[in-house]
Amino acid sequence: METLIGIKPGTESDTAEQRMGPPQPATSSETVNAVIHYYRGEMGRMTSWRDRIDRTSNWAITVVAALLSISLSTPTSHHGVILFGMLIVSLLLLIEARRYRFFDVYRSRVRQLERHYFAQVMSPQAALTADWASAIAKSLRNPTFFITYREAVFRRIRRNYSWMYLILVLAWGLKISSPKLMPNDTEAEVVSRWSDVVTNASLGPLAGWIVLGFVFVLYALILVASLYPETDDGEFAFGDAHV
Numbered sequence: 001m002e003t004l005i006g007i008k009p010g011t012e013s014d015t016a017e018q019r020m021g022p023p024q025p026a027t028s029s030e031t032v033n034a035v036i037h038y039y040r041g042e043m044g045r046m047t048s049w050r051d052r053i054d055r056t057s058n059w060a061i062t063v064v065a066a067l068l069s070i071s072l073s074t075p076t077s078h079h080g081v082i083l084f085g086m087l088i089v090s091l092l093l094l095i096e097a098r099r100y101r102f103f104d105v106y107r108s109r110v111r112q113l114e115r116h117y118f119a120q121v122m123s124p125q126a127a128l129t130a131d132w133a134s135a136i137a138k139s140l141r142n143p144t145f146f147i148t149y150r151e152a153v154f155r156r157i158r159r160n161y162s163w164m165y166l167i168l169v170l171a172w173g174l175k176i177s178s179p180k181l182m183p184n185d186t187e188a189e190v191v192s193r194w195s196d197v198v199t200n201a202s203l204g205p206l207a208g209w210i211v212l213g214f215v216f217v218l219y220a221l222i223l224v225a226s227l228y229p230e231t232d233d234g235e236f237a238f239g240d241a242h243v
Contacts, residue, residue, distance in 0.1 A: 035117065042109050049103035056096040057160050063088050064164050068171050080203050082172040083211070086218065089168065093161050097152040101145045108146055109136055157225040165222050169215070176200040 025031040067085035071077045116132035119125075147155075157165075177197055201208035 035113070039110070039113050039118075042106050042113070046103060046106035046110050049099060049106060052099045053096055053103055056092050056099065060089050060092040060096075060161065060164055063092070064167060068167070071175060072171060079172060079175040079200070082168055082175060083203065083215075086165070086168050086172075086215075089161065089164055090218075093153065093156060096156050097149060100152045100156055101147060101149065104146055104152070105139070105143065109139060112136055151230075154225040154228050155230070157222060158228075158230075162222060162226045165219065169219060172215070 025034050063085055067081050067088075071079065071081040071085075112132055112135060177200070198208035198212065201211045203211050
């Protein structure tokens with residue numbers, strides 16, 4: 001009767017088997033193969049996000065170098081070019097911080113496998129926890145970020161961007177304090193009065209003291225981020241080779 005109505009024998013069991021999904025590893029060798037393939041997959045995703053992070057850093061370095069060469073090469077170039085560079089670098093920093101949060105998820109999973117599994121294979125230690133795989137399983141079932149957006153921004157500032165901001169502010173200070181680098185060329189090498197610095201810092205309709213205030217607030221935040229003490233109980237607590 002089943003063949004008359006178009007249902008082949010064994011279809012129900014096949015359907016039930018499909019609902020159960022692929023079979024789980026039944027032997028230790030199958031489990032090891034599954035772990036190895038999973039590790040390779042996580043390494044691929046981690047490497048992909050690391051490449052994206054490096055790409056935004058390279059863009060930021062290129063922007064800094066290009067705008068500095070434009071601003072300092074000729075007196076006719078406005079100091080606002082360097083301020084524009086600060087804005088572009090800040091935008092790239094925010095983009096990189098978002099990418100870093102994704103990278104941190106995959107990096108943490110890879111480090112869990114390396115520290116708790118592969119290191120144990122090579123040199124077993126009884127001090128490591130036995131339920132390390134539960135943290136990876138929880139992350140796979142319910143993926144969440146391990147660090148906040150603010151922590152990611154602070155970490156990228158400490159690693160790379162603090163030096164770019166430092167170069168930009170030094171170049172900007174040199175630009176507005178050196179009459180030779182300003183459009184109104186004079187014989188003076190540097191300004192002699194603070195009021196001249198404020199005047200040179202003006203940007204269109206914005207008075208110089210407003211521009212200086214914005215720059216001061218920005219670099220105060222960068223200084224706080226650079227000196228912010230990082231307390232990490234995760235993988236950053238083990239070893240010094242971190243991104």
